[in-house]
Amino acid sequence: MTKQLPRVDVVLVGFGWTGAIFAEKLTAAGLDVLALERGPWRDTPSDFATTFAQDELRYYWRHGMFQEASQDTLTFRNNSAQTALPMRRWGSFLPGNGVGGAGVHWNGQTYRFLPSDFVARSHNEERYGPLPADMTVQDYGVTYEELEPHFDYFEKICGICGQAGNVDGETIEGGNPFEGMRSDQYPNPPMRMTFSQDRFAASARALGLNPFPVPSANMSRAYVNPLGMQLAPCTYCGFCEKHGCGNYSKASPQTTIIPVLMQRPNFGLRTNSEVLSVEKTPDGKHATGVTYVDTSGEVWFQPADIVILCAYPLQNTRLLLLSEIGTPYDPRTGEGVVGKNYCYQVMSSATVFFEDEYTNGFVGAGALGMVVDDYNGDNFDHSGLGFIGGGYIACGTTNARPIESHPVPEDVPRWGSAWKRAVRENFLKTTSVGVHGSSMAHRSNHLDLDPTYKDVWGRPLLRMTYDFTLNDRRLTEHLTPVAEEIAHGMGGAHVKVNARRGSYDSEPYQTTHNTGGTIMGTDPASSVVNRYGQSWDLPNLFVTGAGLFPQNAGYNPTGTVGALAYWSVDAIINRYLPDPGPLVRP
């Protein structure tokens, strides 16, 4: 028996980064907004205070702040010939849960995608000719130039610390010479670098590359953002990603937006409330609200004039499928859109082992690093290479949390005295040069509903069919040797290459950069939402997040997720509200 609640102007499904962004802008515009979050309330003093935040076992290995796989996970297979099985515990990626979502336990590496990333198909075809038939890469439908003011604002909300390389067309020494033109500097200077970054930068420069500081959401100094929120200097504690920040030093929804929202009478938040489906009018042309269930099993209908899906990409895709909104993607025919173009990230690295010098990796921060962009996107000539896209190559010092981070050379056994000694000898003396490669869409990689496995409410789990592609393999084979070359120039005694080979393995942690499934575009036949994030099928339904990416670029997604959210909410306020209806006519 579903109980009906009083209507609100806007209901948000999920309350992480994008939920907070939409809520702040829409309440400021005078709308009555309710956010529904399936996880609990979370905040710095109550959930990750400095007295207990630095607990590797609790937060990483026992999944203290991640989605409960027991409630809802996904099934996985490498290809359609296999039977998908549940990811019974998290491995390769770590979906967030609760207020702040994955924005609580992210690292804070906050990039802007390149201008060419937003027009990946047209740009690459113009330059290199037609793409392979099974590469389903598409343009976003929105350009870097249109997003620039929103990138700028998101960086100021977060207090991003970095060195600009291109402001108003003027190249600035020490920044990224390849970046799209910026309207302003970063709000804060870069973080301080350690020995490993100094060695990486020197080696990269000697090779003619252009190192610059990773744009960081870990504060290099005290900062007050445009909403009046105060952030404190980062203490380089080494417990950033997979953990919450006890210092108010990492930009998160909690530290940048939520306290302001909580003062507003036209904002409401309901936690421990899981949305089951988006409801529609009988003709299927409008969303009427959402149905959700609380932890007692009580089911509620929340009517709303506008519904915005702000959950994690995997969850947004599943909600559309469960709500029967949009045509599910069929990899056999290439028809349909929901679940299409699931992409990830192609990672590899080279570990540097020093003999006499100490890298002291425990002095670290989530976004502490130096990076080169010379091999990202189309910053290098791809003629004759047989692949498109690229990746950044970076030397970050994020942590030396010992359960997770104890690299040993390649000839060392997995256990026993030799392993133990190698762990001790190298624990304080290693660093890593990582390749963070883009992931181009392929017609076989997709998301749909699993035919067998159900969640705690008896609904089908999402099924992921994913493997690395020929483009991925060529990309990683081209970039990994560059990382190796930089690593060899850093003055260490030994370099170990961690190549990306074989099929995608869902077990070892790689990144929580799951993209696609609810992609944006210029045409309802090939995308789920239009350039504003508005559903092609239901004009009062919007979707946000990295699920909008038609393919994944060689950067961490959050900067672009933030910019797209501000772009989308701007369109709702200035275009949709004055004249509700489709914002793009196909």
Next chain:
Amino acid sequence: MAGTALAASRVLASDYGRGAGMPWSPMSGEVPYYGTGSERFFSHEERRAVAAICARLIPSDDDGPGASEADVVTFIDRQMAGFYGRAQHWYMQGPFAEGTSTQGYQSEHPPAMLYRLALAELDEHCRSQMGGPFAELTEEDQDAVLTGLDEEEIAFERVSAKTFFDLILENTVEGFFADPIYGGNRDMIGWRYVGFPGTRYDYRDFVGHNGAAIPLEPVSLQGRPGWSQP
């Protein structure tokens, strides 16, 4: 959420906002989940076998202490007695299938039961092939058995020997390096051995170390010896 999936103190659905400000109160922190206190899961024989396995995975040798000094077996025992041993946060609905090498943990048994079944078969195997339970074999024989599990030369009937080996190796490393509040890494012995300063929360003075060693005594979430002395 710490500890159990839904603590009774949590309301079923909580309403926030509407101008009420932050729902904040002092001293409301979710303090760490200390394993399961002093609860035990293993029988005496099981505990002896686990301790013996851990002692070979991370041996005590002339280079320094190992799993025995760190009391890793107590860590694993507490973990098995708690939510982790029950796989309370994992998805454990069937049907179960073996899966490919890229599909992760697919045992139908939660960790505690996997240990129980595997340890029984391990001792059975050791008794029939080598004349005694695992814990009573020579170190050389113990290493040979563990290598057999690791390299899938020894198989069990009811559970996957390889899955068990991978899990106990993972848990042993956890117990050697997790904060001492969970029962292993006793006296921060694992941290001291590798030089990890533990749960200090401010390294700003050391960012410019420029490759030099940073000699710091480790600190646990419980503090460290001598901390409370004037």
